Each structure stands twice: as structure tokens, then as C-alpha cells.
Amino acid sequence: MKQPVYLDNAATTALDPEVLESMLPYMTQHFGNPSSSYSLGRVTKSAIEAARKTVAQILSVKPSTLIFTSGGTEGNNMAIAMAVNELGCKHIITSPIEHHAVLHTVEHYAHSKNLTFSYVKLTATGEVDYENLEAQLVNQSKQGKKCLVSLMHANNELGSLLDIALAGKLCRENNALFHADCVQTIGHYPIDLKACGVHFATAAGHKFHGPKGTGLLYVSDEVKAYPLIFGGGQERKLRAGTENVYGIVGFAKALELATAGYDSDSKYITELNHFMRTQLKLAVPGVSFNNPANSLYTVLSVCFPVDSQSDYLVTLFDMKGICVSGGSACSSGDGGSHVMKAIGKAKSCATLRFSFSKHTTREEIVEAVEVAASIFQNKEISIA
Ligand SMILES: Cc1ncc(COP(=O)(O)O)c(C=O)c1O
The missing domain is CATH 3.90.1150.10 (Aspartate Aminotransferase, domain 1)
Incomplete structure (x- = not known):
């Protein structure tokens, strides 16, 4: 057929054959639990840390700022939860064209917490009106409310792109935290997360020929990171649970190939x-x-x-x-x-x-x- x-x-x-090849040894002979201290565990732990280093170098950030997740949805949930539960954000500025992984999460916390949210004005083609973003930030700051701005780098339906550096600058000028959903751009553009001024950024491996169920959350070292999933000490106690070793290896390989090509x-x-x-x-x-x-x-x-x-x-x-x-x-x-x-x-x-x-x-x-x-x-x- x-x-x-x-x-x-x-x-x-589609999964890149070279990515699959990089993953296979961790599905077969290298099966140790990365938390085990004997050799089989050390091999898989090293593979995770090597992957983290590779990804960090590509995104121009420190390895310690990266948390491997199950994908874009988890990263978005985690960033928003951290901002509202732990980092004192009382208002969220987002847009009506965000992915539901952001919109439904914002709505959830707005209902369950003492939190307000607003949408930034958009142009007819779905681009952010930066004057409106700035006006909203200034207004919230005057009210003494710490803000989280959660905006996507590229819209998955329209393709509209955010000027991520400008949004980052406006957020910093107004003491707001900035989360960029980069699920459609990491792996498709060279991105220097440090230079963008983001506090949080999310990626998903399956958008650039990596494995499904793999992702990344970047948390700038200017803010203290907190877990959403509790349990063991994996991912520096920020995401409990035995790591998806072959997924993490595949994520890094896919990002490496995407960057080279x-x-x-x-x-x-x-x-x-x-x-x-x-x-x-x-x-x-x-x-x-x-x-x-x-x-x-x-x-x-x-x-x-x-x-x-x-x-x-x-x-x-x-x-x-x-x-x-x-x-x-x-x-x-x-x-x-x-x-x-x-x-x-x-x-x-x-x-x-x-x-x-x-x-x-x-x-x-x-x-x-x-x-x-x-x-x-x-x-x-x-x-x-
Ligand atoms: C912009 C954006 N954010 C988040 C997600 C969710 O990512 P995942 O399916 O890896 O959880 C997607 C998936 O389509 C997306 O396009």
C-alpha cells in the first residue's frame, strides 16, 4: 500500500533513523537505572548528562538550567506552576492563540488560586501588539502585581512569530517573568536562550524528528526552580521518576542533527x-x-x-x-x-x-x- x-x-x-540508532543501545544493553551506583547505572547516568551538555551548548545555556520532560505540555505546565505557586506571580499575560497546554493551565490556576489573567492584543494575523504588552506590564507593575508573561515563539497554526528578544526586554523592564513556548521553534531555528531574556522556555523532541514523549524545560538560573512532580531525586530533584534514558539520548541527537542541517x-x-x-x-x-x-x-x-x-x-x-x-x-x-x-x-x-x-x-x-x-x-x- x-x-x-x-x-x-x-x-x-518522523523519527530520524540516525536518532533511532543513537537510542537503540539504551533500549537494549544499556538498561541500567541511572540512579543505581554500579556500572550499568553509571553508563545511563553519563548518557543523560552528555545529552544535557549537548543541548545546553546548542541553546547557549548552562546544563544545570535544563530539565528533561515528557514534552511541550509538561514543560508549559511546570513553568506556569512554578511562577504562580512559588515565584509570586499574581497576574498572567498570555494570548488567546496559545496552545491549550498554556491556555488551560492558566485557566486552571486562575480558578484555583488568587490569580488574574489577561490577553495581549493581537494583529489580524496573530502577531503580538508590543505596545499593548508594554502597557499591560506597566499597569500590573503599578498595581504592585508580579506578572508572568506566557507567549509562544511561533504559533503552531498560523506560523506567526514572536519577537522573543523584544518581549524579553519588555518583561525585564517591568520585573515580570517570561515563559516562551518554543515547541515549534527549538529544532527549527538557531536559538540563544540566554540572549532572548527568557526565564522559562519549552521544547518537544517529536517536532524535530526526535522521539515522542520527550521534551525540555529551561529555567534561567536567575530564578529558583521548583518541581511539579515529587518523588525521587532525579533531575536535581526537579522532576521525580526514573528518566526516559533513550528518549533523552534521542532528543539530544535530534537537536544536534537539526542544528547541523x-x-x-x-x-x-x-x-x-x-x-x-x-x-x-x-x-x-x-x-x-x-x-x-x-x-x-x-x-x-x-x-x-x-x-x-x-x-x-x-x-x-x-x-x-x-x-x-x-x-x-x-x-x-x-x-x-x-x-x-x-x-x-x-x-x-x-x-x-x-x-x-x-x-x-x-x-x-x-x-x-x-x-x-x-x-x-x-x-x-x-x-x-
Ligand atoms: C506550540 C505548542 N506548544 C505545546 C505543544 C504540546 O507539545 P507536546 O505534544 O509535546 O506535549 C504543541 C504541540 O503541538 C505546540 O505546537
């Missing part, structure tokens, strides 16, 4: 993204795009004309062998995209998100565009 065309790499990516991979993927955009314009009358001008290169958010098929687009593409997302994969089935609603496009667009990786081919893009043409023009086209 022919493999489907996979154009949903913002949801997850950044120049050529990002250029290749950007070109694919432009090619699909151009071809869709020719093939589907009335098509437009939701991405802002400065956008994540891995994501193309397409606004198809609204018609009677709009609710079934993901299924129609799937029936023709194309895997694509109707928003973020995590929100499918719960009433449409909160992101499209927040930017006021939920009704005017039938939105599909196409997202690419270094494994995506031009032929696959051609196939997807031909399927789009057959769905929207009810005719077969053939792109030379």
Missing part, C-alpha cells in the same frame, strides 16, 4: 512552502493564506473558500491519501480552532494547515495541490 503524503509536520515528525533544511523547506503557495493560487480560485509576512517556514495556513465541504476537508484530503491538519491536531474534534476564532477567521475561511519537513518532496506538494484542485474545482489538473 502506498504511504500517505504526510503534510502535518507541525503536529509531529539548519541552513540547508530551512532553505529547502522555505522553498517548498513558497512552491505550494504559488501552485495553490493557480489551482484553487479564491484561495488565500493566513500566515503573516514574517512566518514560521514550516507552516502554510491556507484559507480555502467556505462551501458545503468545509467541515470535511481533512477527511476529503485523507481519502485521497494526504495527511493534513484542520487546525492543531490537539484541537480536532472539539469544535474548531480557537486560533482561527481568536483572529476572527473561523467563519470566513475553511482553514487547512500544511506543514513540511526536510523529508517532504516537491512531488508530494504537487500531489496535494492536485487533490485541492479536484476538491475545489471538481476537476483533475496536472502540474508539470
Whole structure:
């Protein structure tokens, strides 16, 4: 059976064979518990610390500031919990287009704690209005309320990018803590976390050809870190539980490969993204795009004309062998995209998100565009 065309790499990516190879010895011969003091345990403990060193070097931070987690969701939960439970934050500034791993966590603490939150103003294309962010920070500071700002570096549906250094500077000027959800950017851009001025940053290995269920939380050494999961002394007592050794090894290897391939991979993927955009314009009358001008290169958010098929687009593409997302994969089935609603496009667009990786081919893009043409023009086209 022919493999489907996979154009949903913002949801997850295929494991790189080299990453799998790096993990295999820790699934077989090196199986010791890293907390055991004998040789088998020391081998796995060393592998974790070597992985931490590799990742720290790539992100320009100290190894001691990194906590390995189960993914983006856990890191986001942990950062927000630390800020509100331990670090004195009484107000959270976030945006309505954050991932639910942030939005639902903020709502949870707003209900259970003496805490308020507000949304920063966004442009029509989902970019942060920095004047509004600054005004909100100044206002909270005047009220004597310590703030946490939690904003994503890149939006997983629209591709809109945060000026992370500017947001970091505004937070520091107003004595606020800054959490950046970097799940869609770490592994896709060279990032110097220290220079960005973030206090917390999160990443997930499966977004850049690493293993699922692996992630990272960076906690700047300017703030004291606290655990969310209690138990043993793993991860310097910040995340209890026997470590996912092969996952951590795979996470570091995937980040190493992504960093080494950044120049050529990002250029290749950007070109694919432009090619699909151009071809869709020719093939589907009335098509437009939701991405802002400065956008994540891995994501193309397409606004198809609204018609009677709009609710079934993901299924129609799937029936023709194309895997694509109707928003973020995590929100499918719960009433449409909160992101499209927040930017006021939920009704005017039938939105599909196409997202690419270094494994995506031009032929696959051609196939997807031909399927789009057959769905929207009810005719077969053939792109030379
Ligand atoms: C921006 C963003 N944050 C957080 C997450 C959650 O990451 P994970 O699925 O690794 O928990 C995702 C996943 O799609 C994401 O895109």
C-alpha cells in the first residue's frame, strides 16, 4: 500500500533513523537505572548528562538550567506552576492563540488560586501588539502585581512569530517573568536562550524528528526552580521518576542533527512552502493564506473558500491519501480552532494547515495541490 503524503509536520515528525540508532543501545544493553551506583547505572547516568551538555551548548545555556520532560505540555505546565505557586506571580499575560497546554493551565490556576489573567492584543494575523504588552506590564507593575508573561515563539497554526528578544526586554523592564513556548521553534531555528531574556522556555523532541514523549524545560538560573512532580531525586530533584534514558539520548541527537542541517533544511523547506503557495493560487480560485509576512517556514495556513465541504476537508484530503491538519491536531474534534476564532477567521475561511519537513518532496506538494484542485474545482489538473 502506498504511504500517505504526510503534510502535518507541525503536529509531529518522523523519527530520524540516525536518532533511532543513537537510542537503540539504551533500549537494549544499556538498561541500567541511572540512579543505581554500579556500572550499568553509571553508563545511563553519563548518557543523560552528555545529552544535557549537548543541548545546553546548542541553546547557549548552562546544563544545570535544563530539565528533561515528557514534552511541550509538561514543560508549559511546570513553568506556569512554578511562577504562580512559588515565584509570586499574581497576574498572567498570555494570548488567546496559545496552545491549550498554556491556555488551560492558566485557566486552571486562575480558578484555583488568587490569580488574574489577561490577553495581549493581537494583529489580524496573530502577531503580538508590543505596545499593548508594554502597557499591560506597566499597569500590573503599578498595581504592585508580579506578572508572568506566557507567549509562544511561533504559533503552531498560523506560523506567526514572536519577537522573543523584544518581549524579553519588555518583561525585564517591568520585573515580570517570561515563559516562551518554543515547541515549534527549538529544532527549527538557531536559538540563544540566554540572549532572548527568557526565564522559562519549552521544547518537544517529536517536532524535530526526535522521539515522542520527550521534551525540555529551561529555567534561567536567575530564578529558583521548583518541581511539579515529587518523588525521587532525579533531575536535581526537579522532576521525580526514573528518566526516559533513550528518549533523552534521542532528543539530544535530534537537536544536534537539526542544528547541523539548519541552513540547508530551512532553505529547502522555505522553498517548498513558497512552491505550494504559488501552485495553490493557480489551482484553487479564491484561495488565500493566513500566515503573516514574517512566518514560521514550516507552516502554510491556507484559507480555502467556505462551501458545503468545509467541515470535511481533512477527511476529503485523507481519502485521497494526504495527511493534513484542520487546525492543531490537539484541537480536532472539539469544535474548531480557537486560533482561527481568536483572529476572527473561523467563519470566513475553511482553514487547512500544511506543514513540511526536510523529508517532504516537491512531488508530494504537487500531489496535494492536485487533490485541492479536484476538491475545489471538481476537476483533475496536472502540474508539470
Ligand atoms: C506550540 C505548542 N506548544 C505545546 C505543544 C504540546 O507539545 P507536546 O505534544 O509535546 O506535549 C504543541 C504541540 O503541538 C505546540 O505546537
